[in-house]
Amino acid sequence: MRFTTPRSHTVRSTALLASAALCAVAVQTGVAGAQAERGPSAMAVPMSPDQRASEIRGAQDNAAATAGRIGLGAKEKLVARDVVKDANGTVHTRYERTYAGLPVLGGDLVVHQEAGGRTSVTKSTEAAISLTSTDAAQPASAAARTALSAASAAHTAKPSAGTPRKVVWASSGTPVLAYETVVEGVQRDGTPSELHVVTDAASGAELFRYEAIETGTGTSQYSGTVPLTTTKSGSSYQLNDGARGGHKTYDLNQGTTGTGSLYSNATDTWAGGRLTAGVDAHYGAAVTWDFYKNTFGRNGIRNDGKGAYSRAHYGNSYVNAFWSDACFCMTYGDGTGNKKPLTAIDVAGHEMTHGVTAATAKLIYSAESGGLNEATSDIFGTAVEFSANNSSDVGDYLIGEKIDIFGNGKPLRYMDKPSKDGNSVDSWYSGVGGKDVHYSSGVANHFFYLLSEGSGAKTINGVRYDSPTSDGSKVTGIGRDKAAKIWYKALTSYMTSNTNYKAARTATLSAAGALYGTTSTEYKTVGAAWSAVNVK
Structure with a gap:
């Protein structure tokens, strides 16, 4: 699950454009x-x-x-x-x-x-399922060939197709018998690829495809001196957090497979060299766990009390970070020249939230549901950053401001006015599902900012914001804590894999109504904030 940079935007553009209309029904x-x-x-x-x-x-x-x-x-x-x-x-x-x-x-x-x-x-769909037969006219081998062709079109290197499984495809239109094939490989920017390709079992035609890798005391690089929960093993200490489900942090040593080596140190003071990225990754996992538990009572990413694991120092000059459900793990590159690891607090919160989404609504990573998937990670990555209350990395509505992807100090994304990044959208329009999910996420990011802080100019923690509305309306925010609770309840109780922006409005209204009542200020502000980003 990828925390994307401009280098990787073209990787899935063909698939996104081809499938933009497929996930628009919820x-x-x-x-x-x-x-x-x-x-x-x-x-x-x-x-x-x-x-x-x-x-x-x-x-x-x-x-x-x-x-x-x-x-x-x-x-x-x-x-x-x-x-x-x-x-x-x-x-x-x-x-x-x-x-x-x-x-x-x-x-x-x-x-x-x-x-x-x-x-x-x-x-997720109201379409009735009634197949004449579950016998496939096309062999599984044909589905594998189509999947490999799709991977080639997506510029996936070293593609390897798994065994196709027979499924019913019901995400769009009339449900049909189909195959789902997973092709593993490497994306153009070095990110691992788990491309899911769905093909019609009768005609062999490709129906849909999506990328499952969504991008995505010690002394840290971004957060100053931070507390770490470690485990003593023999005469050394390990980055093994027994208080948070046994979350472990590994050094991949510029590798791209496996787990590398578990971080260990002769003393319980972690500072300098390769330890720094490990400190940031371990700390980021801890504050993300604490945010979800203290705010929502959620016990880990899957709510099962089990910790994920983190891998630092992935690849060589890899400018990204990603979450993978397959390994249930977080992975961080070291940035250009291996000088700026992507291990900031909001990046950790963003990527690990992809795991929360996968464990709840499973928002399909394409079209409008994909934009909502990305926005959910931005929303809770931001909430984690505020919750951490770290004086070296104060809370803000800027995404990835510490990792300096562009080399000029600018963040990756802005929640108050998403279009400031030059690619994201401020409000909904009929073709928004055809954009890269990291840009279509702007609609929900903008909604969340307006719901939290309201429209117009203001300064928060020293950062200046000026959030517009699509209809010229004025929105008065209800506060970030209430906004986060509404989004979380919508995600965990009302959203499904195919939720689009119109359905997200319904889901958040349901959540606000459940939490605060349908005559409450909170409920009315949810409606006003969605209208302000043209979701009506």
Whole structure:
């Protein structure tokens, strides 16, 4: 999951343009029921890993009854993936769907069960699934060849296609029998590639493709002297955080595979040389874990109490950082000339949030859902930076301002007016899904800034902002903490893989209504902020 730089924008442009219209449908069903919840009691109840696992098992035990209750067909089954319980008794259960035993891509849904018994459903698609057969006219080998051709078009080096799996493609249009093939390789800028290619099992035509690698005390380079949680092993110390699920930090030593070596030191004072990037990476993981736990009660990236791991010093002069679900890990390059590692706080928060999104809404990394995926990482990367309260890297609404990608001190992105970077968009228009997801994210980034701080000129932590609105309206913000809680609840309880901007407006209104009531200032400001970025 990539924290992109200008060097890599062209890598997926063909795929993005070709598939821009494919993920634009997200159906919100039963929203009124979800909005009936009120007040802080709609906040999620923290659960231990064992409690969460028990709730998921219980949901799976009742999956057949749930499928019948919400009107799924006889060949359709539900697979429970996550459960969120609100303090007021409402339970939000996230499911994947199968058809005749095959995974349904784009078939995910969330069932909302209120304490009083009322049920509502948020679906990724409302399209009915009815296949005449699950026998494929095209062989799997043909799907693999098409996938390799797609990887070639995406300029993927060293491509290697895995075994195609038979699926039902339901993310757009009429559901069809299809193959999904994952091609591993290397992107043009040195980032690993996990290109998912979906092909029609009847005609062999490519239906969709997306890139799954989303880009993406010690003395640190960006945060000053910081506290580190380490583990003593024998006579040395290791960057192994036992207080946060066993998160480990490794030195790849300019390699691009494996884990390299676990950072170790003779003393528990970490400073200088190759240790510095490790300190920043380990600290960034810790403050991200703490933000999610202290703010939302979330126990780790997957909410299962298990730590991910971080890899520093990836590649040679690699100007990027990325999250990968495959390894459940964060990876940081050292920047141009190996002089500016991409290990700043907001980068860590951004990349690890891709893992949170993958564990919840699974927003497809293309078109408008991809823009929302990237924006979610910018939003919570920013929130992590504010939450860290680090005097050497104070909170701001600038993305990647410390890593100096351009060599002139300018940040990668601006949340108050995204178009200041020369590529991002300030407001929605009908073709926004055709832009690179790092630029279409501007719509949601701008929304979040307006919801938090409001429109117009102001100075926050010494940084000057001047946020416009598309309709000339004036928006008064509700504060960053409330805005973050609304976005998190929308992500974890109401968004699905195909959520687009219109559906994101609905999801955040549902979240605001649940948290603060549908007559509240918070609810009204959510609507006003979306209107201010032309999502109406």
